[in-house]
Amino acid sequence: MKMTSIKLKKILEERLANSQHNITYNRDNDTLRIEWADSKQGVKITLPNVVAKYNERGDQAIDELVDHISESLRIMHEDYQLNGMEKNIFPVIRATSFPTETKAGTTLITKDHTAETRIFYALDLGKSYRLIDQPMLEKEGWTLDRIDEIATFNIRSLSTDYKKDTVADNDFYFVAKQDGYDASRILNEAFLEEMKANSKGELAIAVPHQDVLIIADIQNKTGYDILAQMTMKFFAEGRIPITSLSFIYEDKHLEPIFILAKNRPEKN
Template sequence: MNVFEMRDLIKEQLDLSKVNTSFNLEDDTLRIERKDNEKGLSIKIGQVINKYKENGEQAVEEIVYYINSTIEAHGLDESQFNGDDIYPVIRATSFHQETTSGSRFITTPHTAETMIYYAIDLENTYRLIDESLITKLNMTEEEVKERALFNIKRKPTPMNQDEVNGNIYYFVNSKDGYDASRILNKPFLEEMKSKIEGEMMIATPHQDTLIIADIRNSTGYDVLAQMTMHFFTNGIVPITSLSFSYKDDGSLEPVFILGKQGKSRHKKE
């Protein structure tokens, strides 16, 4: 299936009486906006095709559900929400910095590869908080950021565990849309650090995945790289295919894993 066929397949399942769509062939992006307020989202068609190759029609159903939930959320009155509904979300540093109408998103630097955004939880989806929304919430930027970090620490962190060649891999599996955001829960990371016997590595390939790895031998790095690339390629909102080494001081250092049981440090000024 090519990008035009996937684009048309998605559009066929949208209510075009309520939304406008446009397609940018240069960056392979389908833009969907509400007709009443021009708020919406952009979808990378190539990433949907990758998921389609693995999961078939289920991948299309998931992306259409995600689109419809987001479009519906953009029609809600945000003033009804309060601080309990605010959470941090992780994005790549290349993610856009403002809305299509030019309103700046509220952000905080995180690592050389990632940025922290903030969102109002809308049950089935969320809306990123920008300057225009701050006014409706009657909160300052600092209040939004403090409340978001407080709220993510209160969320449970259910995990699955797997072992490959003596290396242990933990997968946060909450299915609440904020799995990657658990990387901001310092008490949780410190608790995991106390269990780690080798090098503690962390990966946030997309918003619904957080991998914590106990790397005890060189093979473990290759396995982590393969896992991270798989999730990165198949995620609706990919973040980074790099992994991070969790240092004793709580800092995160991006790492290139070269393959064939090797790695190299990667830093950006």
């Protein structure tokens, strides 16, 4: 069967039908939104993307999507506590354009990071996670400082194993554990300091999307061009894009850079 957005829309409407859900279709953007009727929290699906996955993998792609949506909706609607769940709290990096409120108007807990990125905090629930909001914090008398300290400690406990690739005498390291916190490892200062200490040239870092952290040991001008092209490609392909810009890491500080072809980067 040749899949189309309209056929996929009907399949998802049937499989996700629930008297407590609202399902709305945006014809202009070709998206489907499934949300809880009471809280307005929900999930938006870009249908052409799923059609492409269906053409590659068949019904399995739809089964996985339905499971993902159902799990996400369940998590949004349950009441969670932070006390006793300290080991499950992690930071997540997002673009500064990422909404700081839920659809229902609830403020999410955030902290400034760079001009391009912002830190959110997540309660890990196994298959997925829930972003921590202000009511969750207030209910248990927690502060931003406390949650940041716990999340920063936990991110240091995650593996920083990487794959290395050398291109035109520049070394590129990729952390991609697919655990939802790859980009968040940019907050592991001890790891960055270790990479800096072992670098031969200038250390640059990129978080083009949620599921990768790129660390580059730039040893010549060509390295900046390669990093720029690489970061843009990852940014375009990422499930949750963050930023197509890279950062120079110097003195424990991240400085966004614009990389110009054949030139050393200009600082933002």
